[in-house]
Amino acid sequence: MGSRDVINVVLIDDHLLVRNGYRAMLDRRPEFAVVGEAGDGEAGLALIRKLEPDIAVLDLHMPRLTGVEVTERVRRSELKTRVVIVTVAGEAPFPRRLLEAGASGYLTKACPAEEFILALQQVADGRRYLAPSIAQQLAMESVDGGGGSPFDRLTTRELEIAIRLAQGDDAQTLSRFLSISDKTISTHKSNIFAKLDIDNVVALAHLANVHGVLHLGNALETANGTRRRRRQR
Known part of the structure; x- marks a missing residue:
């Protein structure tokens, strides 16, 4: 787009405080206009x-x-x-897959x-922007040959559910969060376990940690803690 055009932006995040933070940054820049949330x-x-909008x-x-x-x-x-994905620091599951999905x-x-503004400016100009840590992860995937993760077998929805299960969410929490039935969650969970050749959430958390799906040192401890809480109920 031309340098004199206003860049229209839509903000999509389930945390109002986060959206307010984005809006505060963009409202100070005359080249941006937040047109919806x-x-x-x-x-x-x-x-x-x-x-x-130009950017979501x-x-x-x-x-x-x-x-x-x-x-x-x-x-x-x-x-x-053009889509810009913003995720929690250190949590970047399969950046290549997200780029293939169409993220800019x-x-x-x-x-x-400053980096947030720069990223949106570059994306508006038709370029891609990757945070340095994510670019490094992509580079390491290339060095390692890529495509070796068993999580590549999962669908987008299965990957989302696998990540949240590994982080400690139970089926009821997932059902409420994703607005799908417990039965559907159970079906997805069975498919995930079958595709990954595992049979419990602790194994899922360990596998996710090993393959970089979770960049969280306490992934396994989270899953173990979840299991202990369930036994105590």
């Missing part, structure tokens, strides 16, 4: 389709539709909107305001 992926996708800033984990699912649907709909930018929420 949404608190979940489904409402966010509807907003993108209605407004077709998406959280990775959101109720109803994840950031990856929204990104894929924007791409399939051939909308002009990938940042962590720990990034400084």
Whole structure:
């Protein structure tokens, strides 16, 4: 887009405080205009389709539709909107997969305001922007040959559920968060275990940690803690 054009932005994150922070940064810049906000992926996708902003800033984990699912649907709909994924610091599952889904930018929420603005400017100009830590992860995947993770066998929804299970969420929590039935969660969980050749959440957390799906040193401890709490009930 031309340098004199206003860059229209939609903010999609289930935390109002985060959206307010983005808006505060962008409101100070005359080249940006925040034209809409949404608190979940489904409402966010509807907003993108209605407004077709230049950029949509998406959280990775959101109720109803994840950031990856929204990104894929924007791409399939051939909308002009460019997607920038912003995720929790140190949590960057499969950046290559997210880029293949159609994301133009990938940042962590720990990034400084200057980097956030720079990323949106570059994406608006038709370029991609990756946070340095995520770019390094991509480079390491290339060095290691890539494609060796068993998590590549999972669908986008299965990957989302696998990550949240490994982080300690139970089926009831996932059902409420994703607005799908317990039975559907159970089916996804069975498919995940079958594809990964495991039979429990502790093994899932360990596998996720080993393959870099979770960049959290306490992933296994979280899963063990969840299991202990369930036994105590």
